[in-house]
Amino acid sequence: MNNGLLQDISASSQTKSDYGRRDFLSKSMMALAGGFSTAEAMLTEIGEARAQDPRQPTLSTANVVASFFPGFRQTQIETSGAIINVLTGGSGAPLLLMHGYPQTLVEWHRIAPQLAQRFSVVLTDLRGYGDSSKPPDGENHFGYSKRAMALDQVEVMERLGFRQFAVVGHDRGGRVGHRMAIDHRDRITKLAVLDIVPTLRMYQTTDKVFATTYFHWFFLIQPAPFPETLINCNIEAWLRLKNVPFIAPEAYSEYLRCFRDPATLHASCEDYRAAASIDLEHDAADLDRKVECPLLVLWGEKGFMPHYDVIAAWQERAMNVRGKALPGGHWLPEQLPAETLAELIPFLSEA
8 A cells, every 4th residue: 555545544634724624614514513512512421421331231232132132141341442242142163243333233133043053152342332332542543443443352252262263244343353364363263254345445446436335434534523413413314224124123223222322423433533544554564464264255246345356355365265245235144144144154164
């Protein structure tokens, strides 16, 4: 990756003139969207939410376990950087499932029970999401870098007694899985990523189609509290999943519950800000390091990924790649659970 891209991406936060323009725009939009008091109150709520200890399961969390994941156990595991909400179930070889945006571990409710018949399944809310804690942003958004998120997950698995394990990640969870397979290659036996190509590749090849379809990548990275304030004005409109036929109403209610927490809203933006800054630096520094474990790539043929040669993009970053398109869109675990399982189970079961 050339230095120009990193400079272009970070320039808005490094120059006084551009900061002034963005600051004026942010404040103007806050005034229109609900006044300065709205933004100030929101930032206060974020601070208060971070001060709370999430280790005690909420009633909603208990209901989720009972209704979506019968037989699973819920716990909170404290890592060196966060407190991670965890569900465990089944027996066999260990398998970690990581969700995407704007979801929580609930997105696996149509897949995890079947996987638990063959594997020791661990589901987590990524730091900043769901009922996991929301750590500080850190310098250059390091607190939400995929490196920090990956370390959380490795430490969770270690605490559960699993030094080596397989990983399946959808969307943001796939990006965490990619970083995990680079930073902790001795831990990951197999990796499956759902509906993504590498972050670095996507930013390097940005064009009008990508910027239009994935506009949220460029909106969420704007300085706080601009995107947080606008989303907070109508969270349901932002989530846009309420009337998607294959999203269970109960699952949508969980996503909405979590996004109504201002700390979650801010943390999710930090996830994307990290992807456009510190994550790119990490990826550029590791261009000579490939994923060594077997990699399965699945994507929706009706989504955006066919814009790329998906297999070729991953062959640049991994040694042993296989995969295929499935007849759906982005939300594979919820839209095409049977088809997704039909690909995952043979791959994960191979010796």
